[in-house]
Amino acid sequence: MTGQIAIEDVEPGDWRSAVGAAIQAGGQFDCLYAVPAGHDPVVRLVMRDGVGVRVLSTVAVASRTDSIVDLLPAAEWDEREAHDVHRVHFDGHEPMRALVGHPADRDAWITPVEGPDVHEVAVGPIHAGVIESGHFRFHVVGERILHLDLRLFYKHRDLEGVAAGLDLARGVAVAQRSCAPCAVANSLACATAIESLMGLEPDEDLRRGRTILLELERLYNHLHDLSALCSGVGFDPGAMTFAALKERAQRLNLRVAGHRFLFDTIRTGGGTTVLDQATAHEAGGELASIVREAGEAWRTLTFMESVQDRLGGIGILDRDQALRRGAVGPTARASGIRTDARAGSPAGLWYPGLEPARPDRPAGDVAARAGVRAVEIEQTGAILGELLARPPCGPGLAVAGRRQAAVGVGRTESPRGATVCCVEAAGGRIARLHLRTASFANWPAVADVVAGAIMPDFPLINKSFELCYACVDR
Amino acid sequence: MYVMYKRLQQLRRGIALPAPGVPGSLALRHVDCGSCNGCEHELANAAAPHYDFGRYGLSMVASPRHADVLLITGTVTRRMAGPLLAAYEAMPEPRLVAALGNCALGVDVIANPDELAGPAEDLLPVDIRIPGCPPSPSEIVEALLDAMPLLRRPIRKDEA
Known part of the structure; x- marks a missing residue:
């Protein structure tokens, strides 16, 4: 999940060529953010390749720098946010439409x-x-x-601004408050970033405990999304069936981790979840029952002609557009992109041999986005089943074991896809915390695919992405 | 389809929700004023089979014009203050305001104060307080049922 991250400083005049070279070398976009530094803010670009994470950085002299949005279209919203919040002007990004700012004009x-x-x-x-x-x-x-x-951004609370100056250990609380349904993914991305700043590595128990929490979060979210999709086509028995399964999954959260939304289960430097054999066994039984009934309900849906007729062929995000936009998570997988932040056994977690889920028909439409969630509920059930059969022996610890990074970068797969948190420190406190969630990555694609659809299909298309506003607005 | 209905029936029998007490109803209009989306999830869960608030006369309505109660979630950001007040103005009298969750009540808020107009109480008269982070679906249902008498008035002889 993290590598030995150093900052690569790029001369302002070389910004575009350096970014172009990084893309040529196989770098994939994670996020772009600005760091206020008096008259000349700094722009950081986080990329990832087969080896690890790279952070390119340049000074925006007199608050101006070159736009890279033509090289990396996925950075569109990132540049717009840096413009609105940190007043960085990106030459070549025209027109620069307001995103976070709400101008009267x-x-x-x-x-x-x-x-x-x-x-x-x-x-x-x-x-x-x-x-x-x-x-x-x-x-x-x-x-x-x-x-x-x-x-969007009606719910903007300036959480990143609030984080600046806080003690490092308090960063997780701010990241968690950004969004309840993504609380584990967001706060774990933040904890991982801070641990890499401090040179800490999670031990086996912590890795397993955190994976249980991430998957519990995915389970109730995916059940919720299928319920919402049924509501979107006006099929109430399906909506209520999946809502009831979601309720059971949230009660499971309460039993396993003490909170229906798993709040306050992620901390920097250690774990909180302690599972005795009996609780783990009981939870495993309930989990298996939820997953079995979800599969049963999904099969029922596949035979409901009037439901299926609404799902197929609308809101199509084709593979090229998904790649161009940098779509993540179930959305990207439904468009046939084999991506998942859990694949390739990320170091801080426990996902041996996990492969990105493959929907039956990755057509990028509403049906495919529904189908990929059904597949992933089974996948999550299998991962959790294994972990609960041999629960971690204790809450676990993150222990000193690697070089301290200059920028902490944490990356998790939330129920909606890859979420990245970057943390920079000064004097033991947070200098800059940036949270780029999967919803932030995917919203532009929603606007894309709606063009050409009819108004009555919009709620359904929107529900098939089921993105958050809270962790976009922050 | 048959299996789905059977499961829902089994579920309903298993939960055995208490019968509705005094007859009554409240139409609820929810406005998210800067929440983390936790209160919204629990509010939606309250309509699902395990709680089924519709059974007790509670319903979500699409317009403030149809509402008895304005349910406020979140810290009330500067940007949501205008839409919130517009929704309140659109409601018929008598009306109630509920602050749903700790943020709406101004408890344990994490936000830049410059971005806030709230808590709810600073903008509107709050009649119903539902604490929690987030409050559970049963806590939400109980608080709303407790508030029902606030809008109940004796029936005058001449209107019968």
């Missing part, structure tokens, strides 16, 4: 769409159901959507 964030009969439909920030707040501006002709402008 609508031209600052809306894409002009003109033509006969084109009109706008404004939805949100308050939605009709129990849904997080965010605004969608549809440009439509009749029912057909031509373009969607997303305006």
